[in-house]
Amino acid sequence: MRIRIWGCRGSLAAPGSETVRYGGNTSSVEVRLNDGSLLVMDAGTGIRDLGINLAKQEPVKVVHLFLTHLHLDHVEGLGFFSAIWNPDIELHIWGPPSSLRSLEDRIGKLMSPPLFPVHLGDVPCRPIFHDANDQEIAIGNATIQVQAVTHRGSTVGYRIDEDGRSFAYIPDHEPALGVDLNKIEPEWVSGFSVAHGADVLFHDAQYTEVEYPSHRTWGHSAIDHTVTFGLMTKVRNLVLFHHDPAHTDAELEAHRSRAKELWGSHNDAPVLAREGMEIELPPER
């Protein structure tokens, strides 16, 4: 599979001269399976550019959009994603369920006046909605594992396994909420099975260790939590994701240095997610 980041900023888009290197668009990640199937993880503002790029390529007939949750920074790009304006595309939208309202109703609230000029029911593409609960979904040769994770509101993490390679995506996650990750047994850690042994993990790293105490329970991780989680789950490549909108490129690079220091000599050191970053996971031989 091939992974490309179109947006990795958390909470709010943050364009500007100080966020050029890592980008200001909110979460959206393209995943191309080995058979060419297109999966999109989240519909933050980065999905607009993803859609523009799609138009330059061989047309796709089916798109699977996997939403981790419905906070605005993960869905605000949906109305600007070219696929929803194309009646020839079969768009499947997966997202965490609610006990009260369907995924379609909740997305429909976002895509309706006064928040958006066009009603969801009037867009040319007729999205097909699916609850993404704790389950496994098969697409092509890939299996997508869905699991609820600790964040504010109904939120899931995803893991894509294909041909012996794996990509875990948990952009908004606070596994250290109320626990000491260094002391707790792994089976009691949110997100553990989604991330365990993954070739690549994109994980929330929104706060510094200094910032975290004043943001506890907001649903995000401090860098030391992210590194501890990455080590505990034995991921091969940890990608620090969901950058705080207030963090400049220079500050992010300082955070990466801190993450490397905490990571020690294990596997490849953590890297910062950046717009345009591509990761290739060729089939395992």
Place this chain on the structure above:
Amino acid sequence: MAQVRQRNVALILARELAVNVTTPMWMWDESGMLVYYNEPAAAIIGRPFDDVETMHLDEIGQFRAEDLDGNQMSVPDLPSGVALRDRRPAQQILRITGYDGVKRTISVTAIPLFVRGDQFVGAMAVFWEMDDV
């Protein structure tokens, strides 16, 4: 495909609640195995959780629960048994004899834990010691 055991996030958060409150609580997974009780509960049960580690619901018969008239209660009739087997809330005042051999009167309220998709993931109960009634 990863097949690593991990508890449902609702159970994880429920346990963290139990760790952080001083109300006695215990909790069970969907298969009826005890997964945790907190220190205040240990004071009533008569042994720390780390010394017990786990037990199946059927084993709570060892606490010789009885109603206030002194009648023995079967496990399915106990609040935790009702929450786990019938998957509905239950409340009762009863007497148990802890590991320390002390008979105590306790009030127990047990609830089943369901998560989205109506998935049953276990049960938890709060209980506290009462003056003998």
